[in-house]
Amino acid sequence: MSGVQVMTWSLAILAAAMTALLVMTAVGRLLRLRRRRRREHLRDKLRPAVVALLAEPDGELQLPSTGRRTEDLFEVLSLDYLAKVRGESREALVRELDARGTVVAAERRVGRWGGVGRASAAELLGRCGLPRSRDPLLGLLTHRSAEVRRVGVRALGRLGDPETVAPLLALVDAKRSVPAATVTQALMRVGAVGAPALRSALRSGSPVQRAVAAETLGLQRAVEAVPDLVVNLDDDNAEARVRAAGALGRIGDPRAFEPLVRSLNTDVSLRVVAAHALGDLGDPNAVSTLVDLLDGARHDVVTAAAESLTRCGPDGLVALRRCTDRGGDGFRQARAALARFELGRSPTNVEADYIQFPVT
Amino acid sequence: MRDVVATVLHAFDTFVLGYFLVLNTFYLGLIVLAGAEIVHVFRRHRFAGYEDLFTSPLTPAVSLVLPARNEEVMIVESVEAMLSLRYPEFEVVVVDDGSTDGTFECLRSAFDLVELPSAAPDDVPVVGLILGTWVPRDGRPVVVVRKESSGSKGDAANAGINAARHPIVGVTDADAVLDEESLLRVVKPFVDDPRRTIATGGTVRAANGSTIHRGRVIDARMPRSWLARIQVIEYLRSFLLGRTGWSRISGLLIISGAFGMFRRDIVVELGGFRHGAIGEDADLVARMHRLMRERRQPYRIEFVSEPVCWTEVPESLAVLGRQRRRWARGLADVLWTHRRMIGNPRYGRIGLVVMPYYVVFELLGPVIELLGLSTALLGLVFGLLDPGFAALFFAVALGYGVLLSIVSLLIEELSYHRYERWRDLGTAIVVSFVENIGFRQLHAWWRLRGLWQAVRNRQLDWGVMTRTGFLTEQDPAVDGPVIADVTGATETRPSHRTR
Numbered sequence: 046m047s048g049v050q051v052m053t054w055s056l057a058i059l060a061a062a063m064t065a066l067l068v069m070t071a072v073g074r075l076l077r078l079r080r081r082r083r084r085e086h087l088r089d090k091l092r093p094a095v096v097a098l099l100a101e102p103d104g105e106l107q108l109p110s111t112g113r114r115t116e117d118l119f120e121v122l123s124l125d126y127l128a129k130v131r132g133e134s135r136e137a138l139v140r141e142l143d144a145r146g147t148v149v150a151a152e153r154r155v156g157r158w159g160g161v162g163r164a165s166a167a168e169l170l171g172r173c174g175l176p177r178s179r180d181p182l183l184g185l186l187t188h189r190s191a192e193v194r195r196v197g198v199r200a201l202g203r204l205g206d207p208e209t210v211a212p213l214l215a216l217v218d219a220k221r222s223v224p225a226a227t228v229t230q231a232l233m234r235v236g237a238v239g240a241p242a243l244r245s246a247l248r249s250g251s252p253v254q255r256a257v258a259a260e261t262l263g264l265q266r267a268v269e270a271v272p273d274l275v276v277n278l279d280d281d282n283a284e285a286r287v288r289a290a291g292a293l294g295r296i297g298d299p300r301a302f303e304p305l306v307r308s309l310n311t312d313v314s315l316r317v318v319a320a321h322a323l324g325d326l327g328d329p330n331a332v333s334t335l336v337d338l339l340d341g342a343r344h345d346v347v348t349a350a351a352e353s354l355t356r357c358g359p360d361g362l363v364a365l366r367r368c369t370d371r372g373g374d375g376f377r378q379a380r381a382a383l384a385r386f387e388l389g390r391s392p393t394n395v396e397a398d399y400i401q402f403p404v405t
Numbered sequence: 406m407r408d409v410v411a412t413v414l415h416a417f418d419t420f421v422l423g424y425f426l427v428l429n430t431f432y433l434g435l436i437v438l439a440g441a442e443i444v445h446v447f448r449r450h451r452f453a454g455y456e457d458l459f460t461s462p463l464t465p466a467v468s469l470v471l472p473a474r475n476e477e478v479m480i481v482e483s484v485e486a487m488l489s490l491r492y493p494e495f496e497v498v499v500v501d502d503g504s505t506d507g508t509f510e511c512l513r514s515a516f517d518l519v520e521l522p523s524a525a526p527d528d529v530p531v532v533g534l535i536l537g538t539w540v541p542r543d544g545r546p547v548v549v550v551r552k553e554s555s556g557s558k559g560d561a562a563n564a565g566i567n568a569a570r571h572p573i574v575g576v577t578d579a580d581a582v583l584d585e586e587s588l589l590r591v592v593k594p595f596v597d598d599p600r601r602t603i604a605t606g607g608t609v610r611a612a613n614g615s616t617i618h619r620g621r622v623i624d625a626r627m628p629r630s631w632l633a634r635i636q637v638i639e640y641l642r643s644f645l646l647g648r649t650g651w652s653r654i655s656g657l658l659i660i661s662g663a664f665g666m667f668r669r670d671i672v673v674e675l676g677g678f679r680h681g682a683i684g685e686d687a688d689l690v691a692r693m694h695r696l697m698r699e700r701r702q703p704y705r706i707e708f709v710s711e712p713v714c715w716t717e718v719p720e721s722l723a724v725l726g727r728q729r730r731r732w733a734r735g736l737a738d739v740l741w742t743h744r745r746m747i748g749n750p751r752y753g754r755i756g757l758v759v760m761p762y763y764v765v766f767e768l769l770g771p772v773i774e775l776l777g778l779s780t781a782l783l784g785l786v787f788g789l790l791d792p793g794f795a796a797l798f799f800a801v802a803l804g805y806g807v808l809l810s811i812v813s814l815l816i817e818e819l820s821y822h823r824y825e826r827w828r829d830l831g832t833a834i835v836v837s838f839v840e841n842i843g844f845r846q847l848h849a850w851w852r853l854r855g856l857w858q859a860v861r862n863r864q865l866d867w868g869v870m871t872r873t874g875f876l877t878e879q880d881p882a883v884d885g886p887v888i889a890d891v892t893g894a895t896e897t898r899p900s901h902r903t904r
Contacts, residue, residue, distance in 0.1 A: 052797035059804040066811045067834060070818045074830065077822065121451075128456060161448045168452035195597065196452045224599050226463040264462060344526040381524030388519065389544045 087118055095122050095138075099130055102137035120147055120169070127172040139173045148173055155181040163188065164196040171200025179206055186216055186223075194223050202231025210235060210242035218253040225257050232261040240267045247273045247289075252282030259285065263292025271296060275304045283314040290315045294322025302328050309334060317345045324353025329360040336364050339375030347375050351382035362386070411789040414780055418790070421777030422802055428766045429805040435650030436642070436812050442653045443710055443820045455589050458596060459493055465573050465595060466494040467588060467666070470565030472558050473499055473579035477507040481515040483579055484547060486620020492588040496546035498568050499579070502561035503533065503554025512549050516541040525550075525567040529677030532560050538568060558662065559678030559685035566669065566677050575666045576686075580717055582612055582622055583664070587712035591666050594707045601705045603693055604667045606660030608645045608708075610823070611637045612715035622715045627829040632725060634832060635840045636718040642813040645710060652708035656759040658694070660706070662686035664714035671696070682742075684735025691743045698752045711821075726851045733771070733855025740764055741859070768856065771849035778846060803841040810837035 090109040098106045108115055123138050130138070142148055147169070154166035167185055170178040182204070185197030198216065201209045213231055216223045232239060239261075246258035247270070259277055262270040274296075277289035290308060293301035305319050305326070312319075320338055323331040335357070338350035351368075354361040368379040458464050469487055473480055480499070487497045501509045512518060518539040525538065532555040539549040550568050552561065562576050573595060577583070587607055594602045614628035628634050644661065651657045660667075665686060675692050682688040690706060697704040719725040740747065740763060747764060749756040781798070784790035814833055817823070824830060 055801045066815050070815045073819050164452045230461045377524050380522035384521045
């Protein structure tokens, strides 16, 4: 075959491919627009029925039509509303989904092959929050796909079942793990019923689990966990110590004051978080300790101390004003913290930071 | 003698054709990978968990750094639009980099700024003198750092990084228009994989011609100018699909300075943006790859195809030419600075695939393209090449380029379909053909000149860009708000712009 023939054939193939692609583009758009129109039309008909059910949870759902498309769209709409409504309206919607077999189908899909199907089913089960979904969802926690595991964790958190605390915690340092922030958020969703299990986890053999348990208890403001968290300030693991200090600050219980002050002097690794936590406690007795920190060399510690002083009441502010004539970084930070306080600006949030302190 | 020359010419042109085929096939592969990635993202949309991300107290806070120089036209609108992004906790750090217009005054009056005692750490070096730090009196999360300009956007960004309080630092342009959910989406990889993710980038699209309402693009349209239309297709092919494809194979070398997120601790460890680097964004990413590979530490640098940063693209040949020369010079600078990585197995696929690709196809591409074009023309003039064969030759070489653009259009149409009008689709199809005749060759010429400037190490006229600005007009349909239509040139001032 000559060069000209090769070129001619190549050009013909290119032209054919281009034409086919252009036709696909145009047809794709036509189909998409048609599909969207139909969907919007159906949604407009479906929405009033769903809203009527939410308004009158004892009423009966009257879908405007039947068929697969209607059922699918009802599922999508329900998922949207489940994220927004509470109480009887929510229960009515879940009841309706269950009655239509959507929940059972999702429970089946969770066990099937394919990550996308499992994850979308898990999302639905989580939104519905039925206790019986616990076991199928627990099965997802060892799935090879990190994404499926993450969705499973979120869904389990929504069930609010204290039995899920231990398996969720175990995930943070499992071979197939889930990021600590995702697990912590799920544990928070479990709520106060999960606190006893979390307190037990503070004595776990895994430092990562101890850290996550402490973080969660802090976010839940679990006052009853203060004595356990104080013990964890002396944990062998720096991460666990840091999380315990942050949690004590969040809870804001005065029993944490002395241990936090002590940890400032003994542990460099949690100085920033402990200084911040003392600010959270707002105890004027912390003023002299925090003022001492202003002489430190580490910028983050000095900043945390200066900002915490602004939260220790009038004594802290007076001390801070006195410090503004000092030299060094402490002087700069004291002036800046005072100015920020006077402008009503929030201090830097240091303790909830999984990027700075990655647990897993 | 004539036969020998004809044979050499023919052989060279065959080489050029082969080069084009390999280049375009490589690119087609990237586009197919990007298509697969976009399908992957779309299928997971229902359970992506953005709402959880938004409501979680553990979602990492972000400092958005906006280096700004002579941006009085739109700086207030930009900052206000940034403040209305949907994200749990973030601050906007504007760095006024020696503006000679009223940039700072506009900010001061709009946000009622008061000066704060300087307290930012010197985590990364800054060359320009810091003149002061200002914050709004009402506590809105805005910080304005004023500094003397050192003529480098990277230096301004470094000042912003020092002032940033949060663990993730986003760098964007002062005139960028971000989609409302863009921060949530571009930060998600940091949450999903906090140990490994060190940087992410989002898609950049051309805002020219689109309708902007309260700092958001509410109606994407093709621009009126053909030059801008060509860039719409280019951005779609290269920025959306090219980078998504690279990201899919963990080979992302460039995160646009118009919309990139970085872990602050890693940036600080690297000393921030390198002063004097022309392609400071690519340079930072290359250094990130280098650091992590040398430490043998697993990491991810990810391109997120969904969040969109809309930016104004040049509408005049002079400005576009200057921009493209700068990009070419920036690429040469990055590749030269990190030449140790090229072909080095220690740097994995970045060293063995990505950087060699950039050298062979991006850096040397214009040399080969223009040489091929010149020799073919000479061959035609001297009767050494058959005109019929030459025409077919060009048609095949350029036709493959057109095919790539059309594949990109198809993927866009089946996925994000931002341009809803049939007319815009028609225009895009026409542009896919037109850009290959004339613009492509001109682009190669600009890139060649950029490469030449890099070789000669000439000082770059890098600060001067045409500021078109979002022309604003009152929306008669709504009470009060402002509609902006990105169109038309208004003024020329030095400013910081990125790719």
